[in-house]
Amino acid sequence: METTTKTGQPFDRAHMEQLMKRRLFYTPSFEIYGGVKGLYDYGPPGCALQANIVEQWRKHFVLEEDMLEVDCxxxxxxxxxxxxxxVDKFADWMCKDPKTGDIFRADHLVEEVLQARLKGDKLARGENVEAEKEDPKKKKKKAKVENVKLEDSVVTEYEEILAKIDNYNGEELGGLMTKYNIKNPVTGGDLELPVAFNLMFQTSIGPSSNAPGFxxxxxxxxQFLTFHKLLEFNNTSMPFASAxxxxxxxxxxxxxxxxLxxxxxLMAEIEHFVDPEGGKKHPRFEEVKDVExxxxxxxxxxAGKTKVETTPIGKAVSSGLVDNETLGYFLARIQQFLLKIGVDKKxxxxxxxxxxxxxHYAADCWDAELLTSYGWIECVGCADRSAYDLSVHAKKTGAPLIVRETRKEPLSIEEYQIDLDKKKFGPTFKKDGKAVESAIEALTQxxxxxxxxxxxxDGKIIVDVAGVGDGKVEIPKELITIEKRTRVEHIREFVPNVIEPSFGIGRIFYALIEHLFWTRPDDVDRGVISFPPAVAPTKVLLVPLSTNADFRPLVQQMGRKLRALGISNRVDDSSASIGKRYARNDELGTPFGITVDFQSIKDNTFTLRDRDTTKQVRASDDEVCKAVVNMVNGTETWDDVVKRLPIFDGQEIE
Amino acid sequence: METTTKTGQPFDRAHMEQLMKRRLFYTPSFEIYGGVKGLYDYGPPGCALQANIVEQWRKHFVLEEDMLEVDCxxxxxxxxxxxxxxVDKFADWMCKDPKTGDIFRADHLVEEVLQARLKGDKLARGENVEAEKEDPKKKKKKAKVENVKLEDSVVTEYEEILAKIDNYNGEELGGLMTKYNIKNPVTGGDLELPVAFNLMFQTSIGPSSNAPGFxxxxxxxxQFLTFHKLLEFNNTSMPFASAxxxxxxxxxxxxxxxxLxxxxxLMAEIEHFVDPEGGKKHPRFEEVKDVExxxxxxxxxxAGKTKVETTPIGKAVSSGLVDNETLGYFLARIQQFLLKIGVDKKxxxxxxxxxxxxxHYAADCWDAELLTSYGWIECVGCADRSAYDLSVHAKKTGAPLIVRETRKEPLSIEEYQIDLDKKKFGPTFKKDGKAVESAIEALTQxxxxxxxxxxxxDGKIIVDVAGVGDGKVEIPKELITIEKRTRVEHIREFVPNVIEPSFGIGRIFYALIEHLFWTRPDDVDRGVISFPPAVAPTKVLLVPLSTNADFRPLVQQMGRKLRALGISNRVDDSSASIGKRYARNDELGTPFGITVDFQSIKDNTFTLRDRDTTKQVRASDDEVCKAVVNMVNGTETWDDVVKRLPIFDGQEIE
Structure with a gap:
């Protein structure tokens, strides 16, 4: 998918990926062993970026809202x-080519083949089509684009299918494959119908083989399994969230x-536990209601369309489009978080x-999707899981995954109550007494x-009691009373509902880099990544003007000073030109550069460079450090700094 | 094992564990499903403590020494x-009771049985023996202590075996079991001999079943597999460390x-890559050489003994006890780290x-062991793994896991070189030419x-060439020259050695809590955990004097102010007495308390309480915040603060 950088140039994925690999943001795992698909390692800058995104997430959600963080x-x-x-449902649909042994994920295959056909149709109609880039090193399993015109109605059908591709189950995907004659895209061979493939990694826990696990x-x-402990930790106060x-x-x-x-x-997940009664209001919804x-x-x-509508979250909730305030609150907070770390609002x-x-149990669910060169990608899910999880685990284990609260107004309940004459009951039913009693207690209203x-x-009743006599037991009125009475309930018990914002940190990481990658017109071979200071892997590059030993003490002193202020920094004292050293660090997204030059030795002033504008100011070491700290903490921007510190446009240092 | 708290009282493990569970430091995983042995979840305070230990580790090692952090x-x-x-060697020895199906770890079983017999012997000799605490809830598999006196020589034998219990292989453990008649301690039944059990969890990667993984x-x-990339990231400069x-x-x-x-x-591991030539010196060894x-x-x-000797690391290295400076450097740095987070030096x-x-490949290896009520526990390993790992992976994959450096002085090497007359060679050997050539190239000096x-x-030579003729190939002097010549080598290639400090964060976490747990003489039912401020889960408890609503704005304002300074804090505005609220937070190890009282409303001063001494000072909000920040960052101690801020000993607030 063609996307553009923040400066409006076409985004060049190959360039960005080459930079990622060369500067060790991330790299395929086990590459020297030929690699394993879908596994990646993070190198030093990637590791720091990931840690900073997590740190911001913790501040934005956990600390800001006093969530209870756990590590399970x-x-x-x-x-x-x-x-x-x-175990039963966490599966994708796969289909196999019985001849070659190739395995395809069914929805992806349908998507890819139909997209290729639509592209072929455009070619046949003489429309502009993005050129397919071939990677000769990769074994291609991709559907070929063939110059074949389709019926207009077929084009519409395909587009509608693609718009709701996530909505098909295995049988339906099989139907599409048959109807549209979808084969192995490489060999053209027939495929077996889709079967479910469970996506969990299985293993065995302990030395005996009878303890399977995943x-x-x-x-x-x-988080669900410790709900009752977390509730107690929170002094039984609701609502609250774990993370x-x-x-x-x-x-x-x-x-x-x-x-992707x-x-x-790496995931970051919040489970916000809320009383299902009263419309799942959120006490801080007011603060976000105008967020669009x-x-x-x-x-x-x-309807087969993908048109979005700009809507204030307040309106989306009041109109019923977004199910409730708590869900809406988190959608707004998710967007605020994404913007804070540097995601492009557009x-x-x-x-x-x-x-x-x-x-089936979810009340509503929204994905925050980010636009990348791979299309719109789900990066955060936000679901209302209702009371499902707590209920099933409580039912299975008997654990009290519930909230008990004292009712403000006691509740009066009219109900039929049963009294048994225990003295006569035992002698009458003997060993069956317990069973009969249980059956009576279980009677519905x-x-x-x-x-x-x-x-x-009749002066008696007949009750079904499995396993006693013929299963019908007669109870005379001497043994039992059934009366309508009023019971007053002071305690209310309920199973909380769960709103779950769930973040895929790796996907956000990747989309963020795509959003922030660009090149300068005068140096198109080198990328720049405009990380906001707070998430940048390293905050400051320290560059002595040259390898002259006189600069070293000042460089070390500045490094220590910044480190003491919690500002990560790196020294580049190689013999490369200053310009080149800065350019190398633009690739790492280092937002600031501090140069130590001869003037610094004289008067302890330093130049401070901004990555995005390449503008510089000059000031004392204290002033420079203060400006950096403020920009990293977000209390000042570069524009603010430029207004109050003197611009430096001395020699163009190259 | 009987240990004492920092105040010299007997350490009460049951009390501490009950506190851990009640305050949700950690809790058995999947407890409502009956639990799975060896799996634990961390609740909010445990999660924060763990994060703070990791944070300190990252500062102490990664940032301080510019290590390259990766996430694989x-x-x-x-x-x-x-x-x-x-796959072949990462195993423990287990033995099975064929009748009951019980499985025992062989070394633990031998240890336990011999210890029980030694205890029984002491009883028989009328000596004092720690009472065995029985937990009726737990299914006991433990060896019973029986009042039986042993021969003196047997006691000595047992003690010697126990001192080197980690030194036995499976066969030797089997020998001990036979010699000392060790049976299933519960049933007395015979056990099978020890067999190896691989300790890795196995799974399968991808949809086909032919990609096993662990x-x-x-x-x-x-870290080893990306060594070449890390080296390049580090501008091919050695030594360096990944983490x-x-x-x-x-x-x-x-x-x-x-x-335990x-x-x-959770592990934190460092791989320090060092040139094996020159004695593995460390540039900063001088800084630590006096650390004892x-x-x-x-x-x-x-020799069957456990006597330790206090030794400055400089002396331990120079005497050859510790193999080299780099290993010694890290031993000292490990101790410094442990002390920094609060481990008891004794x-x-x-x-x-x-x-x-x-x-077999390791040059030397030391464990930092911490004393707990379970005995001395390995919490950090520090091994010199030599060139083993890089070598085996390079050999298997052909990847260049080596360092190439330009020699300062070119190296002259006298060697026998072989020239072949290629023109005649081909026609002579035809299809066998390549094989013969390879065999010649492979000849040793x-x-x-x-x-x-x-x-x-002889005017000819005979060379072994597998698969050609009868395996012996004759080469006449017309085709070959062998001469002694001098070759000058400008580049040196070597496989770095690896020094690996490896930290078990969970074990450190546990031992740390044991070291810091104590009780006040006047409130022995409540524990106090004296975490240093930097690692404490929460730094400040905010307590309004009462539930009076007038206090609320000041409490909120102080909370925001501290949060902006990066100081985590919690409010306890329950109706419990101030003393009780403080005591509850002593259990969480919260080092400071700030009280908001009527005086605060009047003049914006607050009392600041120290957890360990329970002493208080009173000062303005700015002064109180500054003192807290300083104590958390370690630039001031409570003793310093007490000297410069006025002591508050107004009403005893209870």
Missing amino acids: TMLTPHEVLKTSGH LRPETAQG SIGKSFRNEISPRSGL RVREF LELLNRETQL KIRFRQHMANEMA DMREKLSLDLKN | TMLTPHEVLKTSGH LRPETAQG SIGKSFRNEISPRSGL RVREF LELLNRETQL KIRFRQHMANEMA DMREKLSLDLKN
């Missing part, structure tokens, strides 16, 4: 993920798109999940009402 | 760990001892590995010397 294990026993539904596919389950930052794993069928679809990835989001709603997509949209995409009439009319 | 994947293909030796057992391998912080996994046979032996754990360490050397242990020792314990004499004497 990745190893997860089978039973937990069976209960959560992952690597977690999300950090959420660990977790850690790796999760998905055994992708066919990883592609670099960092990987098998091991680009929304792509469910209906638009089902490249964010929120896409609502379609019915089939969403888990409707049945109790009916039986109270039977009792009045 | 946990999923690791089989081939990598086959090459590293883990969860990494250490973070080191990923990595992340989870690793060991499928323990029978996890026990809480956080778990199946998933408690050393337990190999010979002492093999509870640190460095134990040298015995021969069998150490990998010794063989070349011998063959040069043959050539002179």
